[in-house]
Amino acid sequence: LVLGNLLNLKFDLVNFGKISYRKFEVKKINGVGQTKDGIDLYSKTDFLGMHKAGMLAAQILDEIGEFVYPGQSTEKIDEIIEDKVKQTGAKSATIGYRGYKHASCISVNHVVCHGIPSDKKLKDGDILNIDVTVIYEGWYGDTSRMFVAGSLNRKAERLIQVTHDALFKGIEAVKPGSTFGDIGYAIQEFVEKNRMSVVRDFCGHGLGRVFHAPPNVLHYGRPGTGAQLEEGMFFTIEPMVNLGRPETKLLSDGWTAVTRDKALSAQFEHSVGVTSQGCEIFTLSPKNIFHPTY
Ligand code: MF3
Ligand code: CO
Ligand code: CO
Secondary structure, eight states, X not given: OBOOOHHHHHHHHHHHHHHHHHHHHHHHHTOSEEOTTSOEEOOHHHHHHHHHHHHHHHXXXXXXXXXXXXXXXXXXXXXXXXXXXXXTTOEESXXXXXXXXXXXXXXXXXXXXXXXXXXXXXXXXXXXXXXXXXXXXXXXXXXXXXXXXXXXXXXXXXXXXXXXXXXXXXXHTOSTTOBHHHHHHHHHHHHHHTTOEEOSSBOXXXXXXXXXXXXXXXXXXXXXXXXXXXXXXEEEEOOEEESSOSOEEEOTTSSOEEETTOOOEEEOBEEEEEOSSSEEETTOOTTSOOSXXX
């Protein structure tokens, strides 16, 4: 989800208008309520819907790895993803979303997120994030992971490892009573301790019967700040971590975000639901291959 720098601010407000309108309709059908911060709360059976959608998205990522190699184009990878989405009986959430035309975002090397699949061929040593969101029986499953074309160099491997572990630091902070600031802090603290930086311009988001809903899940922050987590909240955590500086730049295609300093960037994303004890991860890899090297 895009977080407003000045350029994006107008867009964001318009978007929020839309989201709250759709959320209102959804609430009548499904929600079991809403917090004072306007975050939807879902029921135990809603968790099942999210597990199905999340599992399908994760399964597609499990199956796409064998198509990632030097010489392959990201357009071809996206085509295969689109086919797989159809085969599972799900729908792509991204095709037609704000004019986006593809079943995935594929972000190579210094692309931070929302990379558009293209005919450009992957080179040996390229690292890429593949982000897939499906809609199944009305539920959204949103997940992304890192892949490697060919051989992985040590610097890229360390970036990928730290980004993966940062996501799990965030997930470990998820339980009723903690705050969204606690999640952001856990991620930021870990990333900066490893002398890397957290992207500020994009964040995780609520999801469920809609793609993007409140809250904005920041990947940086201070403990005890922000809204409190409650059982029944659904949201993504999707930290983007840079080897260099955190600043991003939007390319003229209106989607592709890159690091300003052109240094490498990585991202992992899970969709989770808050339980009484902690959380359930909806997008766990069925084959347990969420990380490219283990
Ligand atoms: N899946 C992305 C996210 O994590 C959103 C992609 S929107 C698209 O929020 F239109 F760029 F595909
Ligand atoms: Co997301
Ligand atoms: Co995503």
